[in-house]
Amino acid sequence: MKLLTHEIGSLAKPPWLVKTSAGTPLDASDVEHARAWGEKLGVDGYEELVEMLTRGDAGGNPDKAELGRWASRYALRLLESAGIEVVYDGEQQRTEMYAWAVDHSNGFEPRGTVRSFDNKYYSKSAVTAEPSLRVPYHNDEFAFLQSVANHDLKIPVTGAYTIAVWSYDEHFGPQRGRIGAGHGRSEELAARREFANDLARNVIRPNLESLIELGAKWIQIDEPGASTEADELDIFVESFNESVEGLDCFFSTHLCFSDYDLFFPAIEQMHGCKQFCVGFANYDSRELGTSGADRPGYEVISKFRDLPYEPILGLGVLDIHTDFVESPELVRDRILYATQVFGDPERIHVCPDCGLRTRSWDVAYEKLRNMVEGTKLAEEALSTAGAAR
Amino acid sequence: MQAFAPGIYPRSERLVQATRDLDRARTSQQAVDEQVERDLAELVSVQQQAGLDLLTDGMLRWQDLFRPLLEASEGLETGALTRFLDTNTFYRAPHATTAIPKLDGSLDERHVAPLPGPRLVTLPSPFALSQGTGVPALTIAENVLKPALDGIDADLIVLTEPFFGRTENATTSELEEPLAALAGGPKLALQLTFCDARQPLEQGLGELPVDAIGIDFYGTHLSDVPKGFDKLLLAGVIDARSSTLEDARELASFAERLHNEREVEQVALVPNGDLQFVSERIAREKLLRLGKAKTATVEAAA
Numbered sequence A: 001m002k003l004l005t006h007e008i009g010s011l012a013k014p015p016w017l018v019k020t021s022a023g024t025p026l027d028a029s030d031v032e033h034a035r036a037w038g039e040k041l042g043v044d045g046y047e048e049l050v051e052m053l054t055r056g057d058a059g060g061n062p063d064k065a066e067l068g069r070w071a072s073r074y075a076l077r078l079l080e081s082a083g084i085e086v087v088y089d090g091e092q093q094r095t096e097m098y099a100w101a102v103d104h105s106n107g108f109e110p111r112g113t114v115r116s117f118d119n120k121y122y123s124k125s126a127v128t129a130e131p132s133l134r135v136p137y138h139n140d141e142f143a144f145l146q147s148v149a150n151h152d153l154k155i156p157v158t159g160a161y162t163i164a165v166w167s168y169d170e171h172f173g174p175q176r177g178r179i180g181a182g183h184g185r186s187e188e189l190a191a192r193r194e195f196a197n198d199l200a201r202n203v204i205r206p207n208l209e210s211l212i213e214l215g216a217k218w219i220q221i222d223e224p225g226a227s228t229e230a231d232e233l234d235i236f237v238e239s240f241n242e243s244v245e246g247l248d249c250f251f252s253t254h255l256c257f258s259d260y261d262l263f264f265p266a267i268e269q270m271h272g273c274k275q276f277c278v279g280f281a282n283y284d285s286r287e288l289g290t291s292g293a294d295r296p297g298y299e300v301i302s303k304f305r306d307l308p309y310e311p312i313l314g315l316g317v318l319d320i321h322t323d324f325v326e327s328p329e330l331v332r333d334r335i336l337y338a339t340q341v342f343g344d345p346e347r348i349h350v351c352p353d354c355g356l357r358t359r360s361w362d363v364a365y366e367k368l369r370n371m372v373e374g375t376k377l378a379e380e381a382l383s384t385a386g387a388a389r
Numbered sequence B: 001m002q003a004f005a006p007g008i009y010p011r012s013e014r015l016v017q018a019t020r021d022l023d024r025a026r027t028s029q030q031a032v033d034e035q036v037e038r039d040l041a042e043l044v045s046v047q048q049q050a051g052l053d054l055l056t057d058g059m060l061r062w063q064d065l066f067r068p069l070l071e072a073s074e075g076l077e078t079g080a081l082t083r084f085l086d087t088n089t090f091y092r093a094p095h096a097t098t099a100i101p102k103l104d105g106s107l108d109e110r111h112v113a114p115l116p117g118p119r120l121v122t123l124p125s126p127f128a129l130s131q132g133t134g135v136p137a138l139t140i141a142e143n144v145l146k147p148a149l150d151g152i153d154a155d156l157i158v159l160t161e162p163f164f165g166r167t168e169n170a171t172t173s174e175l176e177e178p179l180a181a182l183a184g185g186p187k188l189a190l191q192l193t194f195c196d197a198r199q200p201l202e203q204g205l206g207e208l209p210v211d212a213i214g215i216d217f218y219g220t221h222l223s224d225v226p227k228g229f230d231k232l233l234l235a236g237v238i239d240a241r242s243s244t245l246e247d248a249r250e251l252a253s254f255a256e257r258l259h260n261e262r263e264v265e266q267v268a269l270v271p272n273g274d275l276q277f278v279s280e281r282i283a284r285e286k287l288l289r290l291g292k293a294k295t296a297t298v299e300a301a302a
Helices: A015-022 A028-041 A046-057 A064-082 A097-103 A139-148 A160-165 A185-214 A230-244 A301-305 A328-342 A361-388 B013-023 B029-050 B067-071 B126-130 B137-150 B173-180 B198-202 B248-262 B280-301
Strands: A105-117 A120-133 A155-158 A218-222 A250-255 A275-278 A312-316 A348-351 B076-083 B090-096 B120-124 B156-161 B188-192 B212-216 B232-238 B267-271
Touching: A015 A028, A015 A064, A028 A046, A028 A064, A046 A064, A064 A139, A064 A361, A097 A105, A097 A120, A097 A155, A097 A160, A105 B013, A105 B090, A105 B280, A120 A185, A120 B013, A139 A185, A155 A185, A160 A185, A160 A230, A185 A218, A185 A230, A218 A230, A250 A312, A275 A348, A301 A312, A301 A328, A312 A328, A328 A348, A328 A361, A348 A361, B013 B029, B029 B280, B067 B076, B067 B090, B067 B137, B120 B126, B120 B137, B126 B137, B126 B156, B126 B173, B137 B173, B156 B212, B173 B188, B188 B232, B232 B248, B232 B280, B248 B267, B248 B280, B267 B280
Parallel strands: A155 A218, A218 A250, A250 A275, A275 A312, A312 A348, B120 B156, B156 B188, B188 B212, B212 B232, B232 B267
Antiparallel strands: A105 A120, B076 B090
16 A cells, blocks of 8 residues: 655745845855755755855855755755655745746736735735736746656646735726725626636646646646635636646645635536645644544545545645644554545545745654655555455 | 724834744844834834824734734633635634633733824724634623723724624624623724625614724625714725725715715724735825825815
8 A cells, every 4th residue: 555745835945045045144054054954865966055155155156046956956855855755846946936926927016025924924916917927937947856856746836816816906806986885796706707717828827838848747736825715716716727628737736724615516626636735734633543533624525535526635744834743643643534534545645734834944854754654654554454354 | 084093004024024034043032122113113103194093003013813812811822823814814713721711911012012192902802802712702801801901091992803794693792792891991993894794784783882883895885884873983995905005085085975975973084904914015005095085084074
């Protein structure tokens, strides 16, 4: 019995990349970070990076793009070394999942930062004209990763609906005459539908076509904003279908931190989605156990099981909002519960709830290693149970 | 005619950076505190420049609407990270560990800052704070919010209520006792943020035991306000979730319609919810336009 493990998307950026990007001088601890992790992860030629950073420390000017590629190598090795089977680079070369997409598209203007949660903020833009793709914006990154990855790659691409719902609308909807006019919801829905479908057709789909041409086999459409508006789920589904219809690739969708009940029945129409990777651990107990009562965060998974096109479930087993490191046994029990519910372990993949970019590399690494270890424990338990039958 | 801005105000880009640096151990708490003070001074200055009637501290240290109260209470703690309504901002939902949570002490100056003039203070309504905890709103009102109110000197307390207007089958009678339990101190306003208030208004929202009622006029039709509404109406005319800057003349014109068409005598122009859903640069401009609208309305009436 084999259960596939994969990452979701982002990882924290190393301090030497963050500081260089911000134009902040590096200090000895940054260089040591590169040396220590390079050695720990077995990054080929990491000494070259250390030398480059040391020179930069002495007043040089490191090539930022080159440093981004080094960060990609490190992140790849971090995931591969943890034992994750399908990997990417923690989005090291992107600014952020939303900002990267809108910065490489026409029709958007920046509007400053807005709180995501606690002290975490994100840059938010407004759509001010019909959006279009300036240039395929994941090609360089993917081509580079193909040349250095040892494991299979899955490319995260921010989805059309999330870009739409995370943007201010200064173009599609009415801008005046709204005060006291009542909740013109149908007007808002029409505007959002037009916006999301324009993005799907003119920004996302050309990107996907370009990646497939380069050899992409698995593309993950990230839609953390999918359930933002309960009455817009059909727009999310429509824009997903518009993005992938007829393209030859394994497409998955990442959903997180939502009331997942809201997605049903809308996602019954997402026939092009072969896998949903979904965050559950955030809502779950930390106690061991494989009964439904032990696993409150996973109550909704039977609804994914019952989808008519039988997608795989990417089971989020790591809470990415806390430094608490899930034990292998806790991961095992979450998986075993899911396999009981699904009845078919082949429809379960194992992953974190979401990208781990808000955790330090130390914490992320420990969590991921335990996820892999817990997956092995689950595989053993399933094999033992299978042999006993 | 008045104007003011309850709720959480956005942090400046510098404060965002400072708190981010603090989380990554790249700066000190003192450096963050100093930036908070600079942000607060700037916010006060903008409100004074705009001619707002009550000053607010913008809740600059509040990470969400509930956090300082949860941290100051026995029997309440932070729960799962939860989406705030239909925004891309998340909060840690209140979680109760006892049947009767109690505020342990009062909110200090870090969370309710002293201000150089008449001020308003924003707190969650008892209904909002009780959501998902299993604790009745009345218990929350008596044991958490009332002690908090007793420790606050303010000209107006705005109890912000983001959930009630979106809760199916909720009735305004559920709010009556919890709100009554908070009476006896500063004037109270109940503000229903980011929602259509038609149904609560039909149920008698205006009869609740508070001094003022707040309504989002991006969700509520003007005609849903009962004619002759006789409390102070906090009219949510600035859309706190939109980057589009309001036209001060349009705001003033709407204020006139409230008076002429709905016979509302006491109006305060406010945002329809926390301004933290736009950046500080945009929020500042919205405050200035709020002030201009008030001035235009007052001048037109004169």
